[in-house]
Amino acid sequence: MKIEPIKEGRQSLPKRYVRRLWRAIVEFELLKPGDRILVGFSGGKDSAFLLYALSVIRNSGPIPFDLGALTVDLGFDEPFDRDRLHEFCTRLDVPFNIEMTQISRAALSPESKQNPCSLCAHLRRGAINGFAKMQGYNKVALAHHHDDAVVTFLMSIIYSGQIQTFSPATYLSDTGLTVIRPLVYFREYEIQKAVALTGFEPLTSPCPVTKVNKRREISDLIRNLVRKDASIYQKLSRAIRRDAVKELWPPVPSREQMRLLHLKLFGTL
Secondary structure (H helix, E strand, C coil): CCCCCCCCCCCCCCHHHHHHHHHHHHHCCCCCCCCEEEEECCCCHHHHHHHHHHHHHHHHCCCCCEEEEEEEECCCCCCCCHHHHHHHHHHCCCCEEEEECCHHHHHCCCCCCCCHHHHHHHHHHHHHHHHHHHCCCCEEECCCCHHHHHHHHHHHHHHHCCCCCCCCEEEECCCCEEEECCCCCCCHHHHHHCHHHHCCCCCCCCCCCCCCCHHHHHHHHHHHHHHHCCCHHHHHHHHCCHHHCCCCCCCCCCHHHHHHHHHHHHCCC
8 A cells, every 4th residue: 555755844653653653652661741752763763653653643542742853873984964953853843963972883893792682782772771860751662673683583593592572661770761653553664654654764874884794684584485475474473472382401410409309319429
């Protein structure tokens, strides 16, 4: 179904998009009256759609809340088109803020022993959360969608041996902030289609590792598996729910636990 671009002075979402947004908000209790929400606005398609969608429900929904946007400039040498970001926020009547950093240099430093994507994400979260706390926001909205949740789930199994993904709502006890992800019921291709709706042309990421990283590898793996069996994505989607866990081995026993087990079975060491 073709999505018509936004008209001047008019903001709206297709009904099916509204339903998915409100499903996440209600199911995971993402919004409460009086919330002050800061959107992490990178200028990409996902965060632009998130900002647009939240502005729509702020203007027409039953829950009153404040909305702001923060762009974290990562400090790449390539010029950053902040004016286009500012214009988009102005059109949505959302206060625009920008935080200047040198995160790219830290993440891509040859001396760094950490994964550059993980370090960059950690530092960006710190910048956003610090700004939100300082400016009196109580929630930070990030633009992770359903594909991100499934990819994170499979990445965790393959690369860390853990069964986990991110939560749609996470309370951070050290800051008092709650991180919300209202797009968790949107597929990436749906957000791509919505670029025409928002009227905002996403910025191109200047990061040199955007297309060569572990997240992209897992995304490609899932895409190739789905080409062979279209049901695989739905099965992975079901697997991220807690009630999907059926039977797993017990935790690896400690040395002392093994000693006690040996005594129980054989009566002697």
